[in-house]
Amino acid sequence: MRDDERSTEFVAFTRAHRTDLVRTATLLCAxxxxxxxxxxxxxxxxxYLSWSRVRRADSALAYARRSLTxxxxxxxxxxxRRRETTLADPANALAVEPATPGSDPELRxxxxxxxxxxxxxxxxxxxxxxxxxxxxxETAKALGCSPGTVKSQNARALAHxxxxxxxxxxxxxxxxx
Amino acid sequence: xxxxHDLKRVLQSxxxxxxxxxxxxxxxxxxxxxxxxxxxxxFRAGLAGVATVAVLAVGAVVVTDRDQPAAPGQAQxxxxxxxxxxxxxxxxxxxxxxxxxxxxxxxxDLTPKGWAVQGQDEFGVTIAPTDGSVSxxxxxxxxxxxxxxDPRPPGGRPVDLDGxxxxxxxxxxxxxxxxxxxxxxxxxxxxxxxxxxxxxxxxTMLAFTASVHVGPGAQHGVG
Numbered sequence: 001m002r003d004d005e006r007s008t009e010f011v012a013f014t015r016a017h018r019t020d021l022v023r024t025a026t027l028l029c030a031x032x033x034x035x036x037x038x039x040x041x042x043x044x045x046x047x048y049l050s051w052s053r054v055r056r057a058d059s060a061l062a063y064a065r066r067s068l069t070x071x072x073x074x075x076x077x078x079x080x081r082r083r084e085t086t087l088a089d090p091a092n093a094l095a096v097e098p099a100t101p102g103s104d105p106e107l108r109x110x111x112x113x114x115x116x117x118x119x120x121x122x123x124x125x126x127x128x129x130x131x132x133x134x135x136x137x138e139t140a141k142a143l144g145c146s147p148g149t150v151k152s153q154n155a156r157a158l159a160h161x162x163x164x165x166x167x168x169x170x171x172x173x174x175x176x177x
Numbered sequence: 178x179x180x181x182h183d184l185k186r187v188l189q190s191x192x193x194x195x196x197x198x199x200x201x202x203x204x205x206x207x208x209x210x211x212x213x214x215x216x217x218x219x220f221r222a223g224l225a226g227v228a229t230v231a232v233l234a235v236g237a238v239v240v241t242d243r244d245q246p247a248a249p250g251q252a253q254x255x256x257x258x259x260x261x262x263x264x265x266x267x268x269x270x271x272x273x274x275x276x277x278x279x280x281x282x283x284x285x286d287l288t289p290k291g292w293a294v295q296g297q298d299e300f301g302v303t304i305a306p307t308d309g310s311v312s313x314x315x316x317x318x319x320x321x322x323x324x325x326x327d328p329r330p331p332g333g334r335p336v337d338l339d340g341x342x343x344x345x346x347x348x349x350x351x352x353x354x355x356x357x358x359x360x361x362x363x364x365x366x367x368x369x370x371x372x373x374x375x376x377x378x379x380x381t382m383l384a385f386t387a388s389v390h391v392g393p394g395a396q397h398g399v400g
Binding site for chain 1: 184185187188189190191192193194196198199201202204205207208209211212215303310311312314316317318319320323325327329350351370374398
């Protein structure tokens with residue numbers, strides 16, 4: 001495959017799907033926009049380097065989302081190692097958010113804070129399962145773990161989100177798919 | 178009464194971002210720089226590899242699979258027991274060398290040439306090609322082998338090889354081969370997920386899966 005052909009396809013793909021990837025990264029990174037942008041840039045670079053795989057994928061966007069999730073988990077582990085000595089218990093960080101529910105911006109802040117208090121893999125499970133609507137098997141394959149792990153991580157994550165949203169006077173309705 | 182929200186809508190709301198659009202040309206320039214850097218790395222690695230191959234060629238028994246890469250979960254010949262003879266490389270398939278690969282608590286009697294352990298813990302192993310075509314992160318599984326230890330019984334299409342039963346499943350670009358652990362090893366099933374487009378055939382996947390040993394300290398994946 002010629003480089004100019006790859007570049008043309010890459011630019012077209014990026015123009016069409018970058019916003020989608022940024023939105024997914026925003027959830028994975030719990031609203032940390034700089035972190036999300038880093039993850040998206042890393043992902044796009046990896047996609048370019050393995051563009052033949054992108055072309056062969058059944059869905060280039062689905063492939064890109066999986067790559068994005070991997071890049072996020074990778075970066076989150078590194079970031080955790082960098083930050084773990086300076087951050088307080090993330091669960092406690094929820095308490096400092098003044099929750100005055102009723103508006104979407106408030107809800108957004110509460111949800112992002114709740115996501116931030118999940119571990120990276122739990123957050124990835126929530127995003128893949130409930131934002132991208134992957135089933136348990138697809139999520140397990142994307143994360144390289146067993147379906148049982150996905151189920152248990154998902155259950156814990158949802159219980160936590162329910163607790164947090166409930167404490168902020170929001171109820172969360174979970175539709176089983 | 179508290180307002181109620183479904184999770185999808187809540188995530189939709191949280192995913193909204195008002196950042197300005199980025200010019201794809203910036204992403205392209207960044208990616209092309211990375212591609213050039215990789216080409217330089219591969220060139221240097223190639224020079225080193227010539228010397229390494231010369232050393233490995235002495236004394237190593239090479240197990241070669243003559244078949245073309247398999248489609249997901251597709252059988253390739255009835256005699257799965259003939260893959261351990263000596264032979265010559267096809268240039269496309271995976272070559273299994275009779276050399277111990279250590280990823281404690283997991284060990285392998287065979288080593289896929291051009292692949293190396295990238296990450297390991299009590300729950301599993303990640304093995305990646307060494308040609309720089311995949312991520313350096315052991316937590317990124319694209320294009321790599323993922324070895325998992327699972328309490329669940331294996332499932333899929335059964336294949337018998339040398340008196341041992343294996344189960345094969347395949348979809349979404351990956352083939353997974355499972356087998357029960359050997360007597361004396363921790364009880365459970367070993368699963369190895371193989372990417373379909375990297376030269377592994379059913380025979381080489383079966384041979385490599387058969388070579389895994391699960392040692393003390395291995396733990397099942399949670400779930």
